[in-house]
Every structure is written in C-alpha cells, then in structure tokens.
Amino acid sequence: MLKGALIGCGFFAQNQMHAWAGIEGVEIVALCDRDPERLAQTARDFGIARCYTDAADLFEDAGFDFVDIATTVPTHKSLVEMAARAQVHVICQKPFALTLADARDMVSAVQATGKTLMIHENFRWQSAVRRTIDCLRAGTIGTPFFGRISFRSGYDVYAGQPYLAEGERFIIEDLGIHILDIARALFGPVAQITATTARINPAIKGEDVATMMLAHHNGVTSVVDCSYATRRTPETFPQTLLEIDGTAGSLRLDAGYRLSVHKEGAATSYDVAPPLLDWASQPWHNIHESVALIQRDFIDCLLDGRTPETSGADNLETFALVEAAYRSAAQGRTIDLATL
Template identity: 45%
Template structure:
C-alpha cells in the first residue's frame, strides 16, 4: 500500500519510524507533506521518503495513494480529512479528532457518503499493557467488570515537547483525558452519564491541567477517570495509565512498574506487561511510541481485511462525546449524558 504522511512535527516522528518498520509488511510511504518546508524535507531525507510537499492539495493531485496519515494538530483535521476523502484516499487522523463535535460528525458523514474508510489514531488502547488488560477481561478471569479506576497522573515535563499546551484553553481532558476516557469505554463499555471536576494548578496554563471524572456505564459499572500534568511524584509513571478493574469474581491491577496483578477467585497471578524497547524508542516514551506501530498495524490490518478499523471515525465519536460531556459537567456542576450520533 502506498501512503503519505501530512504533518511532520513532534509526534509524527513516531509515525515515520513506525511506517518505516512496516515496509516489510508491504507499506511504502511515498511522500510526506508539511507547510514548513524544512520539516517536510528533513522527514523525507531522514526516512528515505522519495517526495516531499508543502501543500496538501498538490500532494493529492500529484500522488496515487492508498492511504494518508494526518498527524497535524486538530484545528487542521476537518479540512485535511475532507480533502483526502474528496480524492477517495483512505484516511487516518490523529486525536483529538477535531476542535468540536460538529466537525467530528461532519468528517464521519462525509467519509461515509463517499465510502472512504476513516480511522482515528487513538493509540492508548493498543499500548502493550492495555492489550494485556483486554486479554484478561476477555478470558473471563475476573467475571463481568463492575468498577474501574483509570489514572494518568504525571509531572513529567510534557510542555518541553508540546509547548502549545500552555496556551490550550481546553488542555488535560481534550489532550490526554480523551485517551483515558477511550480506555474506560474499551474496558467497561459505553457511558450513560458522567460528572467532572477540573483544576488549573499550573499558573502558566490557560486551560485545566487536572480533571477527575466519575462515570456511570450503561452496564451499571462505575469508573473513575483521572488525568493531570501536575502531579509531583517519584517515580513518575509517565506515560502510563494505571488501571484497577474489579469484577464479579476478581480484579486486575496495573502498577507503576508495569506489573499486572490478576486476582481470579482465590488465585493470584502476576506478570510484567511492559513494552519492549525498539531501535527507535526510548524510555520513558517507549510504551507510547510502540503503540503508534501497533495502532498503524491494527488499522491497516482491518482495511486489508475489508473491515472498518476498530478506532473508526464513528467509534471515536463516542469517545469525543465523553470529552464534551466532561467539559459540560465541569461547567454546570451536574452529571451530563454524552451526545449520541444518530
């Protein structure tokens, strides 16, 4: 499959490495594009990509593509996704899907009308530790899950590589809470309503840098979803999500040191569920970096099998609706039911 990457900034370096790893799986990145000519050329030179562009329109007019991977920031997603769909090119787009719900719905409906597959690069559920949790749940070892706590709490200097965080009016929930809310859906199912308290603890931030959310799932399960960029703790667990899930007959706990402890009836078992280091990944980022490769593989495998990706645009609407509900709940001081598409 011939692909192109749009947006060659900070996080796209992981996409570039992962696409390079997938050459052996029949993937060829034939072009990259960034409005910044220096970044476009650097990406092409470093990763051996034959052509680079500074204008997405020219990219689509000049290349025969099987897919495009959009790794720009959310303000550009709607226009770029619609451009890709108009050219009939299967599209992957980074999270957050867009800046608002209407744009998210518009992309899903535009892609659906054109019968062009659309996937969101929602990678936390593909992290090796989270896949291990999914396997235990699917095995039935803890019975039906009834309670959960999903916590992304860090003081790691994320501002160094993503300085725009300081200016984001919506920060913790839209940037990283979105991943943790997605995990809550994956582990405990869809959500009936949620409440939320936000805090802005770092005076340099315009938006909330801490959120504490309480969810009632449609199954009856209850969960706590937490995210903060302002926790002071040694060791720091960045970029891990710590998980506790209690079920009818047992529980799952994922600890800071990547230890997963599973209680199943009277039996307790423990195993290490960390990600391996790849030639291009470094601690502490490696779990997040490897998940980029796992996400890209999952999306391509689904498309090759003629299926929608697990993280299709339509699926991501349910995660995005939780983000919107969290902001509305924080503002109103009341529990809010998430928007449902159709």
C-alpha cells in the same frame, strides 16, 4: 504494496514514520508540511522524494491509497475533507476535531466515499493496557462492577509539545481523551458523566487536572482521573494505571507495568512491560510501541476489509465524552450522553 502520504512532519509524526517503515507491504511515498525545514529534515531522515508544503498540491498529484494526518487539531477538518474528495483511506491523529458537530461531519464525509477512516487513538493499543482488556473480556474476574483508569504525572510535556500550554482546554482534550477511550474499551458505552477540573500550573492556560466519574450502560461505574500536576517518585509517565473489580476477582495494572490478577484467594503477577523498539526511547517506548501496533492494525483492516476498532464512527463516542466532561465541569452537574 499500499502507498501512503503523511501530512504534518512534527514532534509525533517522527514516530509514525518509524512505525510505517517497520510494516511490511506499506510505503510512504509523499510528505507534506507547511514548514519547509521540518519537511526537508523528515524527507532526509526517511528517504522520501515527493515533498509538498501545500496539501492541495499533494492531493492534486495523487498516487497514494491512504493519508496519515499528523497535524494538530485545527487543520484536521479541512485535510479530512480533502482526503474524502480524493477518495483515499484516512488515519487521523486525535483529537479528531474541534467540535462534536465537526467530527460528525468529517465521519460522514469519509463514510460517503466508502473508504476507511481510523482515528489514531493508540492508548488502548499499548500492550499492557491491551493485556488487561483481554483478561477482562475473557471473563477472568467475572462481571466487572468498578474501574479506575488513572494517569497522574508531573512530566514536562510542554517542552516537546508547546501548544499544550497554550489552549483554553488541555488535559481532557489532549490526554483525557485517551484515558476515556480506555474506559470505553474496558466497560463499553457510557450513559452519564460527572467531571471536575483544576489548573494547578499557573504557567499554562487550560486545566491540568481532571477527575471524571462515568456511569456505563452495563452498570459499571468507572473513575477516570488525569493529572499533569502530580509530583511523584518514581515518575510514571506515560503509564496508565488500572484497577478493576469484578464479581469473581480483581485486576490491577500497577506502576512498572505489573499486571496482577486477584482471584480465589491468590494474586498472580505478570510483567507486561512493552518492548523497546529499535527506534523508540524511554519513557515514551510504551506509546511508541502502541503507534506501531495501531498502524499495523490500520493496514490489516485495509487488507481484510475490516472496520477498525477506533474507526471515526467509534471515536465519536470518545469525543462526546470529552465534550460532556467539559460541560459537566463548567455547569457543575451530571451530563447525560444522550443529550449531546
């Protein structure tokens, strides 16, 4: 039995707790949150006896193999460093760090212990997105030359996550990071990025629209476009829509979880809707399922001694894209990723 501790019992951690409860061979043995009420509520809901309001005390008492860091980004660095000192495996929520320099230091700190570090970058694990990735990697449409990875919504994300309205940075850092990661999963490493941003909603501090063009090393051009200011009916939150053109056909992941493969003069359509897990709720069920899938993969990686697909080292490349997109938008020019 692998034993874990979870730090941060907030909005999204509840999903992570449900997902851990559904994975055989894992037990969450301790919880930590500096807010005693959230801590007590989560402990009651999931029947966890060991509770801490200070992460230092949690690590001091030890007794677990991995830590799940589910706090918001400002605390990730100190918690990852504590985990490294305690020599435990780590799964940590995105965005991993506040700066690329911090992210590099955090990856090095865990690498020095020989333990596993996975970033909870779950969007590429959504089953509809994964089906599309698998189709592309199987060569179904030949060699890709164009991709569009699109997330456009008017859903009120600020109600559940008020901090999203408060930061100087918003959509690229919070949501674009997932969508850029899907672009990497589909088309590999990126040489250059060009981005524009806009703030449409006057009630928030950061940008809620971003349009990014990526030149991948393999010659693919992809467009990653994100918006939380798009009024559409039906609302598609939280679906990522995909368009991929290849030398032998094209793939479309359309609203309503319809995947179509266009080749040889015909289109074949598949229903790739995610299952509604017993603890999940719509419209988030797509994300909820991906949480269960990524956490299962984390455990499989520990048991098999495999490096996770979204390891800390891998995630540095997604993180660099976020930094480069902000730099491009601020400076009005294309950014070469090699300069970061």
